[in-house]
Amino acid sequence: MKISVIIPTLxxxxxxxxxxKRLKSQTQKADEIIVVDSESNDRTVEIAEKEGAKVIKIARREFAHGSTRNLAVENARGDVVIFLTQDALPYDEYLIENITKPLEKEDIVAAYGRQIIDEKAIPTEIFARSFNYPEKGIIKSKENIKELGVKAFFFSNVCSAIKKKEFEQVGKFPLKIIMNEDMIIASKFILKGYKIAYVPEAKVIHYHNYSLIEQFKRNFDIGVFFSENEWILQYGKAEKEGIKYLKEEVKFLWQKNKLWIAYAILEDISRYSGYRLGLMHKYLPKSVKLNLSMNKNYWLN
Structure with missing residues (x-):
């Protein structure tokens, strides 16, 4: 199968x-690497072209998590498209090989990889990666919804691989969405009867040491997402997963670094308050939402 790697950049x-460079040193080579750049004003485009990537340029205000990736897929010649974010570095030379291997099975149409940390990650971020990206893999399907709830649709375009044919058949990513376009495509696949794979052997170094304000803004956007896609919540409440997260985080920090427990509680308060406000965003003026959101482009468009 031909493979196209897609990377939105700014x-x-x-x-x-x-x-x-790490992508070019893979055991399984990509047939092309497509960079979709949103008017970078540094050397991003110059470096990408020098390294042999195909660069598609769009206006910065045109960027959207769904439509921008759809545009790249429309210009891709691969049977499989691999999505990466600009700050996700392949851990080793087996990333492409490992992330595409499950797609050799007919009923598995998408896969996502494991996000790991390096020595600069703070303790709460170390826990976040281990909680969401464990060492054990899983194949998720309709049968897992009762057990996993909304977590059955968890999927990440930080590092993912999707069969292009099936991607187009289910209608691609939503054109206008504040975030979680990856969760939407995963839910489309699973509800259509397909399977998606979590592949822990496919590893990228990726994390964010967000401040409390940044956590608030990110989770405001998550709340907006669920407010505008309420149908997903029929499969399980996001709050239930949040309570489980907090309990496991305190247990982890108690064993590893007790001094960070107070910060973790403040961080989770920031997350939850941002999320709840995002759920009620329809009652807020646009000027306020611009200040509360991490994805300002969504409101400007």
Whole structure:
């Protein structure tokens, strides 16, 4: 199968060169690497072109998590498209090989990889990666919804691989969405009877040491997402997963670094308050939402 790698970019000259070099050293080579750049004003485009990537340029205000990736897929010649973010560095040379291997099975149409940390990650972020991206893999299908709830649809375009034919058949990503376009495509696949795979052997170094304000803003956007896609919540409440997360986090930090428990509680308060406000965003003026949101482009468009 032919493989296209897709990377949306904006001002990432510090990471894009290393990312593309690591992709070119893979045991399984990509047939093409497509960079979709949103008017970077640094050397991102220059570096990408120098490393042999095909660059598609769009206006910054045109960027959207769904439509921008759809545009790249429309210009891709691969049977399989691999999505990466600009700050996700392949851990080793087996990333493409491992992330595409499950797609050799007819009923598995998508796969996502494991996000790991390096020595710069703070303790709460170390826990976040281990909670969401464990060492054990799983194949998720309709049968898992009762057990996993909304977590059955968990999927990440930080590092994912999707069969292009089935991607187009289910209607691609939503054109306008604040975030979680990956969760939407995963839910489409699973509810259509397909399977998706979590592949822990496919590893990228990726995390964010967000401040409390950044956590609030990110989770405001998550609340907006669920407010505008309420149908997903019929399969399980996001709050239930949040309570489980907090309990496991405190247990983890008690064993590893007790001094971070107070910070973790503040962080979770920031997350939850942002999420709840996002759920009620329809009652807020646009000017307020612009200040509360991490994805300002969504409101400007």
């Amino acid at each position: 001002n990432c000259e510090k990471t894009i060169g290393e990312l593309l």
